[in-house]
Amino acid sequence: MKSPFSKLAIAGTTVLLASMAFADGHSGPPEVGARIGLMKNYGYNLGVLGNMAKGTIEYDADMAAIAAANLVAFAGSDQSMLWAEGTDNGSTQGTRALPAIWTDSEGWTKAQDAMTAAAEGLAATSDLAGLQAAMGAAGGACGTCHKAYRAPK
Secondary structure (H helix, E strand, C coil), rough: CHHHHHHHHHHHHHHHHHHHHHHHHHCHHEEEEEEHHHHHHHCCCCCCCHHHHCCCCCCCHHHHHHHHHHHHHHHHCCCCCHHCCCCCCCCCCCCCCCCCHHHHHHHHHHHHHHHHHHHHHCCCCHHHHHHHHHHHHHHHHHHHHHHHCCCCC
């Protein structure tokens, strides 16, 4: 049986390499590549938790704790460098970030705070039932932000 540390090392390395590979292949401003990598990391970790919550993959308390801790770290990080003015979808190719991010700072801050709270809620769970209950807030936080601040494909 692998130790939780081994799982953490594997998960951390996977996330880091995936984000670096994606950001490196992005031809726009580095801020855009970095934030796309961050969003992919959010999606990966939420996908692991969501699949456990739905029963698509077996619930693993150690892996759930790692994914939730990753989300807490991402949400709690200072992302201000990733959102430079002039890197919205009207000014820069390769991004779906709407200009509202820069014009609605109050709403943007609320959306970020909701994601932080949702991530912390996921991290506070200790079993499958708790994870399932906490997923709604995480999905809601993602959806609220995407509807207001992300252009459709």
